[in-house]
Amino acid sequence: MTAYQAPIRDMIFAMKAIGGLDRIAALPGNEEVSEDLVEAIFEEARKFAGDILAPLNRAGDKQGCVCKDGVVTTPDGIKQAFSAFCDNGWHAMPAPLKFGGQGLPHLVSTPVLEMWTAANLAFSLCQMLTLGAIAAIDHHGSQAQKDLYLPKMVAGTWTGTMNLTEPQAGSDLAAVRAKAVPDGDAFRITGTKIFITWGENDVADNIIHLVLARLPDAPAGVKGISLFIVPKFLVNADGSLGARNDLICASIEHKLGIHGSPTAVMSFGDKEGAVGFLVGEANRGLEYMFTMMNHARLNVGLEGVAIAERAFQQARDYALQRIQGRPIGAESGAPIAYHPDVKRMLLDMKAKVEAMRALAYFAAGGMDLAQASPDETEAAAAQAMVDLLIPVVKGWCTESAVEIASTGVQVHGGMGYIEETGAAQHFRDARITPIYEGTTAIQANDLVGRKIARDKGAAAERLIEALRATAAELESAPQPEIVALGQALTGPAARLQYAVEWVAATNAAAPAQTAAAGVPLVHQFGITVGFWLLARQAARAAELLGEGGGDAAFLRGKIALAQHFAGHVLPHAEGFFQAATRGAASVAAFDAAAI
């Protein structure tokens, strides 16, 4: 496995050209944020990711986690790395200021999370889940709960989990059966939860489980689910650890990838019932979970970006050192990166990664605007844009990550199939990302039903208006290659508009048709909007080139990459468009039992 070097220059370029770094830095509360600060943070993060986390990635995959009698042992070195991660303040970095975090805007913390994830996806999940639990308690817990749990969770002394899934309740949480029975001020929780990421581990002194369960008198379905804090060790009023709670890790899963991340089957209440504390009001648990959803889905979409970047770096580094054959027109043997098809694969990978990154950063910047803009209209517009794009970030970036990691294996030829090389791990690791935190179909249903049909396509039309504006602007640029990018955007933007209008017009009368169209539409959306952002990056690069500033080779690379995307990735939007808007009938026509 090759090293991981966080692509800081690419990241900052995208933050500025797409994420609106200047605008985010000008928001109230972000007074400290500057490009210098960002560079300084990123440089330190780059070192930690590259020097500490990345080297543990392959070893952790090979060794995996072990569960014996309810005790989980993570791979060698992970406990120490996690400790250093916390000591250096990285665990707290993205958390709110008031509990010891740094309160940085999403736009700044997102690339840092990308670095951890690219360096070591399995490791990064511990922080990601803990951040989710922190946000849930912060938004919906009582002040006493916040004071008791959050400072230690922010510091990483304690970690957090999300206990949603049960064997019969996966995508459909209405089927949750875990029970909570009142017992004084607290509740007794019983039930089995599966797929609990970092549900048991040896890196934290305590684990704060957030658990969805039903009260005895709860209504059926999703409106009868409450959210509970169920700590591994009960916490005394002074914050010290009390008795061991009645919950245990029954086993961990044998998975295709992310072997360094323990995925637990959690058993609550085998004896007297696990002690749990209600978060917020009864029966509103699922609603509370949904508050965190945009952020969690952005983070998993970002996992797609990260693992794809790592797979790209692995493939590029291999292709630049492996000598094989004589490329067309060459006098002698050369690294395989010079063979046209290998070069094409590397460029496909990089162009997609940069489009995916731009999309994720665009959404992250939108979250900051929505949260902190003093202009209510701007904030509302940003929130609508974020809501619209999140299923695309999650769906498209993760589906693309699987493809990119697969291409990464292919670049290596036979060596890619050998585990020691490292490319295969990315292929295995990436495969979880389109599944957890809502499968691609769940994202597609969200996009089609809640994000397009509900407002009759209004938010999507505003986005497409922005695409058209960019196309027009680029078409009047002085540089012919930027004009060509603008021209290339026009058709796909119109196709996207047609698809959105089709969904808005069709959904109410034929929801089974739009549901069958959803995943192709996520792809069409991702490719088209991804290209829009790459074209904007290219236009900005051309502008800077015209001003004579910056690294000319780097800037020309941005233009060339957008051109490559236009030639090799963008044309595929058409196939997805056709499948989405014309392919639903054949799905409806089949009886599932006859397939």
Place this chain on the structure above:
Amino acid sequence: MTAYQAPIRDMIFAMKAIGGLDRIAALPGNEEVSEDLVEAIFEEARKFAGDILAPLNRAGDKQGCVCKDGVVTTPDGIKQAFSAFCDNGWHAMPAPLKFGGQGLPHLVSTPVLEMWTAANLAFSLCQMLTLGAIAAIDHHGSQAQKDLYLPKMVAGTWTGTMNLTEPQAGSDLAAVRAKAVPDGDAFRITGTKIFITWGENDVADNIIHLVLARLPDAPAGVKGISLFIVPKFLVNADGSLGARNDLICASIEHKLGIHGSPTAVMSFGDKEGAVGFLVGEANRGLEYMFTMMNHARLNVGLEGVAIAERAFQQARDYALQRIQGRPIGAESGAPIAYHPDVKRMLLDMKAKVEAMRALAYFAAGGMDLAQASPDETEAAAAQAMVDLLIPVVKGWCTESAVEIASTGVQVHGGMGYIEETGAAQHFRDARITPIYEGTTAIQANDLVGRKIARDKGAAAERLIEALRATAAELESAPQPEIVALGQALTGPAARLQYAVEWVAATNAAAPAQTAAAGVPLVHQFGITVGFWLLARQAARAAELLGEGGGDAAFLRGKIALAQHFAGHVLPHAEGFFQAATRGAASVAAFDAAAI
């Protein structure tokens, strides 16, 4: 892991509608072949594949092979299964009559090989490699060599291998360094070979290695490579085993998948030099290997079909039993197969599998015609068609298999990521198929350079003429749905013609451009020709429906599946077309070192 049921009805339908079973059965030498015989063979093969081989697939993956001191132990049950496989005559079945095989046409043996592969890819590779070695000796060995080795290899008492790759010589065999020094009538072979499938095993009494090596006076490059028989145990004149030869399995690889197939690093001549026997003439080794190429590549393309079918069955069976959520329009919970997007995924998988199978069987039937047709014009035309299509069969069917296996994981949701489920194994196993026996880029170079440019697109134009003829024929069919399929074929056929003409016109002047276009072209080719064959199957089904014969639901399913392909897969040909014919410039523009 679910069971595997060979889809005999689909297979025979494709053999008749696409493979030209009647025509093949009428060829000289195939007098015994009839539909009844085929059904009888397939029914027995179905049982062996489903009852014996399929259940060993997951266990073999989990246990894997072990190499200790040069001795390889295959997973539990494999030795016994191989023995039963040979005893029942399955090992000999596809081999030539004269050495104990059944001499069946390719069209008939191909579906049987598909069954073994679908049931247990790792297991099937042993026979596949042995068949290749048999063919090499049969075509190029001396009569004495044939008599000495082939009967036992056909029976499976001895297995065979292909030793081509060396650490520095993968896709580029010009870099082979293994040496052969004359020693009396024989040669002493030294060198290291890697990625040797079933290179050492415990299922056979002897292993007949075919090894590429250079004679002392050999010219440099590919024209200085000779082919040698290097048996694990030397064979006495009476066929009994003699001394152990100086070769050893140094290690086996730790791979992403096909764990049940030992992939050996072979070390030849560590002591006094391994005794080898020249096959045919000196310096013609690579040429001899190329004789086997069409057949080997068809078989690996078929692996794509097989693993995709297995992944489809796994996903379908899971989706029909897993209850989750309420599908749109349903009153209560139902199996996930009834959710529109899951149904879409299953239909995508099945439609692609059937198109891939039709393509593979079409090529297999073409091989039979080329080999046995008494009409020289027909034989030559069939050979040209086979030569044209083989890189598409290999490239497209294997790339698609990876996608299909990935979709198979996705259908399972979180359970797909758990190894016990079995879907993940297909995803890992499938990933080798676009790599070995020539990567997809190698197939693409073959298609573009040797198969299109060399004859200025003549063979491809004949194929496209056939597509156009089908389109015209279908458009005048009495059934509106068949007319629609004909109409759907017209545009993609014209696009394929344009792409072929572009390659023919561009290749000589700008070979780097056509090389960059090759892989997208393989996809465009596969999708378009695959649809052509599915549309023909559908037209045949409509014809039979009109005659009132056959199982109406089955026949209507063929039409519906072609419609689904038209709506969901065929539109993607356009994106590949654009990438192939317009995307090459951006690849050429990049310096590989700057990616």
